[in-house]
Amino acid sequence: MSAKRVVTFTVNGDQVEILCEPRQSLLEVLRDDLDLTGTKEGCSNGNCGACTVIMDGRPVVSCLVLAVEAEGAELRTIEGVACGSTLDEVQAAFLEGAALQCGICTPGIIVQTEALLEENPNPTEDDVRFYLAGNLCRCTGYDKIVRAVQAAAEKRQVAASN
Amino acid sequence: MHAFDYQSPSTVAEAIELMAKHNGSARPLAGGTDLIDQMRVGRLAPDVLIDVKKLDELNVLSADAAGLHVGAAVPCYRIYGDETVNSQYTALADSCHIIGGIQIQSRASIGGNLCNSGPAADSTPSMIALGGVCVIAGPSGSREIAVESFCTGPGKNVLEPGELLVEVRFPARPANSGSHYRRMIPRNEMDIAVVGVGASVTLDDSGQNFVSARIGLGAIAATPLFAEAAGESLAGQPVNDESLEKAAAAAREIASPITDMRGTREYRIHVTGVLVKRVLQAAIVRARGEQIDYCRGH
Structure with missing residues (x-):
């Protein structure tokens, strides 16, 4: 009754075609079929944000998306953030600001930050905290994350004005 | 998660036909932020999911002489990003801004919030305050019901098997x-x-x-x-x-x-x-x- 079906979408610019069951989440398919294990599984109920990816320009938790729903979608994952071996401003700011400890929430937080800065290039502390409210971190206490996001935003602003 | 079938109809008529055919064992899927979680924990086990979020009627977000039409599958971020909602139906924007986090708001809809029928749903009191009317399509035609009469208990509502919430319509806003x-x-x-x-x-x-x-x-x-x-x-x-x-x-x-x-x-x-x-x-x-x-x- 639940025959496998072919689903086609793009991930970080690459066209992919996979065979999946309707019950498979996008998270499962990204990690297990496409080997894109940078996206993490945390709670699997939409609370923690570790599995955040950008789908058609919007951040979503990939544990609450069925892979079959991604038919025709454009996806961006943590693997698509760096340019080759060069980290982007957000990744660099997280490293410089020591905005991570165990690191499991970090890919989701960086992807969510990319979505934030796309929408709001110059966020206030309150904007950052509100936008990242769906990403839980049990290590850092968030302050360093918020500062790293603002540092990345500033770096991009400076780069854009030069 | 249990095995189920997935259908993606292209018209409301087709969606209703599918819903009716499966007589209660199918669930409509919009943003999935409640449904997929409930299926994963085993609270719901539908045989078929009918993806309704690409249907035109469920994606309407427009104002005319009759008021504001919000398709049942329109996600929160589109609602609070809408100029008319922000200027005239502000309570609805306030609700949509605080349903889950930003990732949830990318997918979750007020139609889903209403059909999930939780007593603490954040958009329902706003829809009641703004005089929202549910437009429901079903095998025997369409019917309308006020938002305040829609929920009948925790997780329960007036929808009969085969019926689908299409939109919530809000009357035009008077001056002041x-x-x-x-x-x-x-x-x-x-x-x-x-x-x-x-x-x-x-x-x-x-x-x-x-x-x-x-x-x-x-x-x-x-x-x-x-x-x-x-x-x-x-x-x-x-x-x-x-x-x-x-x-x-x-x-x-x-x-x-x-x-x-x-x-x-x-x-x-x-x-x-x-x-x-x-x-x-x-x-x-x-x-x-x-x-x-x-x-x-x-």
């Missing part, structure tokens, strides 16, 4: 109107309402007297409630503390909350009164065309 939604939670964001209140007021031209008011309450009964008497008590009254206190008392009177980990019955009843006054005050400020001092989520 304003609305607001606010909830009490012990955190700043990402929480379930201890109490939620949506209110809409219309003032006279002087801005000093109520013409009419509607108030919706969440998390204080088995379903979201329309505090009709509280709203009616304001009609024709001057805008002052005494009128607000009367409305708050009338709202407290219909609150029949449970005691749970989020708050006791007594606490929730008290907070209902406090929030009704605060939300009315904010709606009054907006009705006068002024900005309220409100930081979403705080």
Whole structure:
């Protein structure tokens, strides 16, 4: 009754075609079929944000998306953030600001930050905290994350004005 | 997760046919933020998911002479990104801003929030306050029902097998109107309402007297409630503390909350009164065309 079906979408610019069951989440398919294990599984109920990816320009938790729903979608994952071996401003700011400890929430937080800065290039502390409210971190206490996001935003602003 | 089939119909008629064919064992899928979680934990086990979020009728977000049409599958971020909603149906934008986090708002819809029929749903009190009407399509045609009559119990509503919520329609806003939604939670964001209140007021031209008011309450009964008497008590009254206190008392009177980990019955009843006054005050400020001092989520 639940025959496998072919689903086609793009991930970080690459066209992919996979065979999946309707019950498979996008998270499962990204990690297990496409080997894109940078996206993490945390709670699997939409609370923690570790599995955040950008789908058609919007951040979503990939544990609450069925892979079959991604038919025709454009996806961006943590693997698509760096340019080759060069980290982007957000990744660099997280490293410089020591905005991570165990690191499991970090890919989701960086992807969510990319979505934030796309929408709001110059966020206030309150904007950052509100936008990242769906990403839980049990290590850092968030302050360093918020500062790293603002540092990345500033770096991009400076780069854009030069 | 259990095995199920997935269908993606291209018309409402086709969706209803599929829903009817599976006679209660199919569930419509919009943003999936409640449904997929409920399936993963085994609370729901439909044989078929019918993806309705790409249907044109469920994606409408437009205003005309009849008012505002919000398709049942329109995600929260589109609702609070809409100019008409922000300027005239502000309570709805307030609700959509605090349903889950940003990732949830990318997918979750007010149609899903309503059909999930949780007593603490954040958008339902706003829809009640704004006079929302549910447009339901089914095998035997369409019908309409007021939002306040839609939910019948926790997780239960008036939809019959084969029926689909297509849109919620809101009447055009009279001059000098304003609305607001606010909830009490012990955190700043990402929480379930201890109490939620949506209110809409219309003032006279002087801005000093109520013409009419509607108030919706969440998390204080088995379903979201329309505090009709509280709203009616304001009609024709001057805008002052005494009128607000009367409305708050009338709202407290219909609150029949449970005691749970989020708050006791007594606490929730008290907070209902406090929030009704605060939300009315904010709606009054907006009705006068002024900005309220409100930081979403705080």
